[in-house]
Amino acid sequence: MDSYDVLVIGGGPAGYVAAIRAAQLGFRVACVDAFERNGKASLGGTCLNVGCIPSKAMLDSSEKFEMITHEAADHGIEVDGARVDLGRMLSRKESVVDKLTGGIAYLFKKNKITSFHGLGRLVRQDGDGWIVDAAGTEVRAKNVIVATGSQPRALPLAPFGGNIVENSGALAFEQVPGKLGVIGAGVIGVELGSVWRRLGAQVTILEALPGFLLAADDAVSKEALKQFQKQGLDFHFGVKITDVKQDESGVTVTYEEKGNAVTASFDKLIVSIGRVPNTQGLGAEAVGLNLDERGFVKVDAHYRTNLPGIYAIGDVVGGAMLAHKAEEEGVAVAELIAGQAGHVNYDVIPWVIYTSPEIAWAGLTEKGAKEQGLKVKTGQFPFSANGRALGHGDSRGFVKVVADADTDRILGIHMVGPNVSELIGEAVGMMEFGGSAEDLGRTVHAHPTLSEVVKEAALATDKRALHM
Ligand code: FAD
Ligand code: NAI
Numbered sequence: 001m002d003s004y005d006v007l008v009i010g011g012g013p014a015g016y017v018a019a020i021r022a023a024q025l026g027f028r029v030a031c032v033d034a035f036e037r038n039g040k041a042s043l044g045g046t047c048l049n050v051g052c053i054p055s056k057a058m059l060d061s062s063e064k065f066e067m068i069t070h071e072a073a074d075h076g077i078e079v080d081g082a083r084v085d086l087g088r089m090l091s092r093k094e095s096v097v098d099k100l101t102g103g104i105a106y107l108f109k110k111n112k113i114t115s116f117h118g119l120g121r122l123v124r125q126d127g128d129g130w131i132v133d134a135a136g137t138e139v140r141a142k143n144v145i146v147a148t149g150s151q152p153r154a155l156p157l158a159p160f161g162g163n164i165v166e167n168s169g170a171l172a173f174e175q176v177p178g179k180l181g182v183i184g185a186g187v188i189g190v191e192l193g194s195v196w197r198r199l200g201a202q203v204t205i206l207e208a209l210p211g212f213l214l215a216a217d218d219a220v221s222k223e224a225l226k227q228f229q230k231q232g233l234d235f236h237f238g239v240k241i242t243d244v245k246q247d248e249s250g251v252t253v254t255y256e257e258k259g260n261a262v263t264a265s266f267d268k269l270i271v272s273i274g275r276v277p278n279t280q281g282l283g284a285e286a287v288g289l290n291l292d293e294r295g296f297v298k299v300d301a302h303y304r305t306n307l308p309g310i311y312a313i314g315d316v317v318g319g320a321m322l323a324h325k326a327e328e329e330g331v332a333v334a335e336l337i338a339g340q341a342g343h344v345n346y347d348v349i350p351w352v353i354y355t356s357p358e359i360a361w362a363g364l365t366e367k368g369a370k371e372q373g374l375k376v377k378t379g380q381f382p383f384s385a386n387g388r389a390l391g392h393g394d395s396r397g398f399v400k401v402v403a404d405a406d407t408d409r410i411l412g413i414h415m416v417g418p419n420v421s422e423l424i425g426e427a428v429g430m431m432e433f434g435g436s437a438e439d440l441g442r443t444v445h446a447h448p449t450l451s452e453v454v455k456e457a458a459l460a461t462d463k464r465a466l467h468m
Contacts, residue, residue, distance in 0.1 A: 012045020014314025017330030363412030379460025
């Protein structure tokens with residue numbers, strides 16, 4: 001029987017990064033992953049295959065179309081006859097995915113990581129290690145890292161199938177739906193809703209909660225909602241779905257809104273109401289691995305489960321279901337297994353939503369900071385007062401800095417506007433080093449750049465923004 005120092009179950013951002021870092025640290029490593037795309041093994045998990053990467057490829061393609069059809073004329077560029085070749089757009093997306101998933105296979109080879117394709121299942125304890133069924137082959141591992149990720153949560157009234165789809169289906173419609181319904185105004189709802197609206201669909205988004213993006217700073221969610229509604233996304237908040245029926249031609253959804261029963265028909269329905277952990281088939285029950293009441297694997301601060309030598313990371317342990325959080329846990333757990341001080345700073349995890357305008361934040365919202373009893377000061381600066389944004393032709397949104405009124409330490413930075421997915425990196429770096437609004441305001445920012453808005457927002461916490 002083959003024997004490994006570290007066996008990773010799951011080859012998504014959590015698992016593949018843990019495997020690479022463990023190999024760098026000198027361990028003998030194997031990874032077993034079950035994901036298949038087009039009938040073939042494909043490493044990279046949800047993120048690379050049917051999540052982060054293909055969704056951003058489609059967001060970029062559809063945004064280019066929107067730019068050409070709606071914004072180019074403002075720049076003095078006349079384009080006649082622009083049209084979407086959806087087949088080509090989808091195959092471009094697939095080729096981006098192929099490149100990246102193939103890249104992980106290459107990295108595994110380079111780091112001498114043994115790769116098994118199929119299910120991984122915990123079988124039994126064996127001395128100070130574990131026997132794991134890796135795609136039908138029993139192997140022995142001193143340490144096991146469970147990184148099995150998550151899958152879309154289904155709405156019992158609307159099981160996936162036919163014209164009711166989750167993220168994978170919503171990234172592969174063969175034609176642009178005339179009418180698209182989306183249940184859930186979360187991250188997937190607004191990102192994929194934006195893709196198909198830009199390509200010509202009429203998009204209706206049905207959300208159970210009374211407001212939009214409640215985790216974001218109030219000012220940001222308010223501005224983003226205003227922009228999305230202006231683009232034609234039709235949001236309905238506080239709705240209760242009461243019936244969903246589908247036939248070959250489409251899906252009919254009945255919901256309650258403000259006490260009224262409403263029926264709407266769609267060609268396709270995306271259900272994006274959150275994700276649930278993947279633990280079925282893992283052998284958790286057989287070996288006595290503790291899960292919480294929602295099915296997430298329970299871990300301590302060092303990713304240790306209740307079983308010695310079994311660790312868990314990524315979406316399957318809950319918390320922020322983000323690829324970069326999963327990757328950092330992958331690095332940390334490998335280092336902890338090696339006796340090093342692996343650590344993730346959960347206070348400064350960036351959130352980014354790749355809509356137009358983009359949304360990004362890190363740290364506490366103004367409301368969240370106040371709820372913690374902190375005395376806060378805030379500074380906000382609009383992109384409309386920034387030369388580069390005006391040159392771009394996109395000056396929607398702002399940056400808002402939330403700082404401690406006594407110490408000046410930055411508690412949170414919130415952004416909605418052009419390219420804020422990139423601007424948030426500076427904020428995260430500054431916060432990671434315990435930076436103050438003064439530090440950020442005195443840092444030299446290149447001119448003319450969008451990043452000057454971040455600096456000005458920091459200065460605005462002391463009412464000394466220079467260009468407003
Ligand atoms: P996963 O990526 O889910 O990987 C788990 C892997 O384990 C899968 O390959 C699965 O097949 C495999 N597996 C499961 N059970 C077993 C088993 N028993 N044996 C063997 N293999 C098994 N996050 C971001 O940070 N940025 C984004 O832009 C972003 N966009 C997203 C867009 C969409 C549409 C979706 C759905 C998600 C997006 N996410 C994004 C979230 C991100 O994809 C996840 O947080 C991330 O993939 C979690 O990584 P993971 O390794 O924990 O799990
Ligand atoms: P989500 O948690 O972001 O949003 C789900 C939404 O559905 C919530 O607003 C919730 O109130 C609503 N909802 C729940 N039940 C409902 C019901 N019965 N009827 C109507 N609305 C209902 O989950 P989503 O969009 O499915 O995405 C899953 C996760 O994937 C995200 O939380 C995020 O972690 C990750 N992701 C990250 C992205 C990024 O980083 N840019 C992009 C896409 C996904």
